[in-house]
Amino acid sequence: MNQSMSMERYTRIRQLLKMRQPDLTVCLEEVTKAHNVSAVIRTCDAVGVHKVHAVWNEPENLRKCTAMGSDVWVKTQLHNTIQQAIGHFKEQGMQVLVTHLDDNACDFRDIDYTKPTVVLLGQEKTGATPDAIALADHSIIVPMVGMVQSLNVSVAAAIVMYEAQGQRQAAGMYEVQSLDEQECQLTLFKGGFP
Amino acid sequence: MNQSMSMERYTRIRQLLKMRQPDLTVCLEEVTKAHNVSAVIRTCDAVGVHKVHAVWNEPENLRKCTAMGSDVWVKTQLHNTIQQAIGHFKEQGMQVLVTHLDDNACDFRDIDYTKPTVVLLGQEKTGATPDAIALADHSIIVPMVGMVQSLNVSVAAAIVMYEAQGQRQAAGMYEVQSLDEQECQLTLFKGGFP
Ligand SMILES: C[S@@+](CC[C@H](N)C(=O)[O-])C[C@H]1O[C@@H](n2cnc3c(N)ncnc32)[C@H](O)[C@@H]1O
Ligand SMILES: C[S@@+](CC[C@H](N)C(=O)[O-])C[C@H]1O[C@@H](n2cnc3c(N)ncnc32)[C@H](O)[C@@H]1O
Numbered sequence: 001m002n003q004s005m006s007m008e009r010y011t012r013i014r015q016l017l018k019m020r021q022p023d024l025t026v027c028l029e030e031v032t033k034a035h036n037v038s039a040v041i042r043t044c045d046a047v048g049v050h051k052v053h054a055v056w057n058e059p060e061n062l063r064k065c066t067a068m069g070s071d072v073w074v075k076t077q078l079h080n081t082i083q084q085a086i087g088h089f090k091e092q093g094m095q096v097l098v099t100h101l102d103d104n105a106c107d108f109r110d111i112d113y114t115k116p117t118v119v120l121l122g123q124e125k126t127g128a129t130p131d132a133i134a135l136a137d138h139s140i141i142v143p144m145v146g147m148v149q150s151l152n153v154s155v156a157a158a159i160v161m162y163e164a165q166g167q168r169q170a171a172g173m174y175e176v177q178s179l180d181e182q183e184c185q186l187t188l189f190k191g192g193f194p
Numbered sequence: 195m196n197q198s199m200s201m202e203r204y205t206r207i208r209q210l211l212k213m214r215q216p217d218l219t220v221c222l223e224e225v226t227k228a229h230n231v232s233a234v235i236r237t238c239d240a241v242g243v244h245k246v247h248a249v250w251n252e253p254e255n256l257r258k259c260t261a262m263g264s265d266v267w268v269k270t271q272l273h274n275t276i277q278q279a280i281g282h283f284k285e286q287g288m289q290v291l292v293t294h295l296d297d298n299a300c301d302f303r304d305i306d307y308t309k310p311t312v313v314l315l316g317q318e319k320t321g322a323t324p325d326a327i328a329l330a331d332h333s334i335i336v337p338m339v340g341m342v343q344s345l346n347v348s349v350a351a352a353i354v355m356y357e358a359q360g361q362r363q364a365a366g367m368y369e370v371q372s373l374d375e376q377e378c379q380l381t382l383f384k385g386g387f388p
Binding site for chain 2: 012013016019038039040043044045046047048072073074107142143144145146148150151152154159165166192
């Protein structure tokens with residue numbers, strides 16, 4: 001029984017690793033509430049993000065994040081500063097999008113998410129930092145027609161990530177394995193499947 | 195100063211009432227966490243929902259909801275049972291969609307949201323009740339390719355509501371006033387603009 005359960009789990013994980021989108025990710029900039037971090041990580045797992053990035057001053061948030069991510073299959077990479085994080089993304093040839101409530105920001109649907117992409121998400125109260133906004137390639141906004149000033153950060157993240165998922169699905173990007181085989185094996189090994 | 199601020203606010207509210215979508219709404223079925231209720235209400239305001247519906251056994255949740263909704267411009271209507279709620283929607287000729295993690299559920303993008311529509315959202319732990327599922331016209335699902343079993347409820351709500359927003363925007367439904375003028379006047383009056 002135990003063995004067949006673990007075989008089933010192995011098969012499921014093999015399958016999901018095939019659909020992983022290593023060139024699609026988010027970067028949390030000082031997002032502090034555990035329920036928001038948890039919701040973002042669940043969404044990332046659901047659209048096939050392999051690794052989530054974060055910049056945090058408070059190491060306490062890392063613990064929260066790790067605990068929250070325990071039921072999903074997403075890695076976490078920390079960066080000391082937003083400059084370092086964005087440098088890392090640009091080295092990898094990713095377009096850097098910052099979600100930002102600005103009249104000049106472009107509609108999130110006008111972006112081509114089949115390109116390698118990272119979406120920066122800002123802190124609950126203060127939003128993305130001026131550095132993040134200055135260094136990003138584009139500011140994007142989810143349009144709103146009500147009285148509320150902003151959406152919940154995990155909600156905004158999900159709306160953008162599912163736009164990306166829709167575009168990538170239409171482009172057949174979930175039908176070819178993108179994660180390299182070595183990373184697949186390593187992930188299975190670390191998950192207890194040697 | 196005070197007078198010009200309130201004139202500005204009046205103009206803004208007049209404008210948003212013009213874009214309200216009275217035939218698009220959600221119904222929360224025993225969603226219990228305040229931060230989820232709050233996030234759903236913010237999203238509803240942002241896509242132009244005029245009134246949110248809820249079925250709650252615990253009156254305490256109503257207080258939470260009212261407090262959470264204070265910074266937005268969305269009304270709340272409570273129903274004693276999900277049967278009564280769904281009866282109310284069907285009387286108004288709405289299609290009733292239940293978000294439900296079932297293999298037979300249809301992809302949320304395959305729905306025509308330009309029709310009068312209500313989206314039922316289930317409780318955080320247990321999901322939508324069997325009654326809700328039985329009485330709804332369609333079960334819909336947001337596809338997931340990871341290990342996580344489900345999305346956060348406010349996240350799922352937002353993904354579906356922004357699909358509706360996109361379809362309605364494309365159909366020009368934000369360019370004509372749908373809320374009847376009497377309801378507009380009443381809303382402005384209650385908001386302190388006689
Ligand atoms: C609650 S908002 C921050 C609000 C802050 N007062 C500001 O002006 O940025 C927290 C984060 O959610 C995301 N967000 C919220 N609403 C958004 C929208 N409509 N479009 C894009 N991102 C949004 C952004 O990442 C933002 O940094
Ligand atoms: C955390 S889920 C409930 C999980 C519960 N174990 C179940 O099986 O229904 C809470 C609510 O979020 C919504 N939801 C979460 N993920 C969803 C998805 N992928 N598709 C549609 N709705 C979803 C539904 O309204 C659901 O009732």
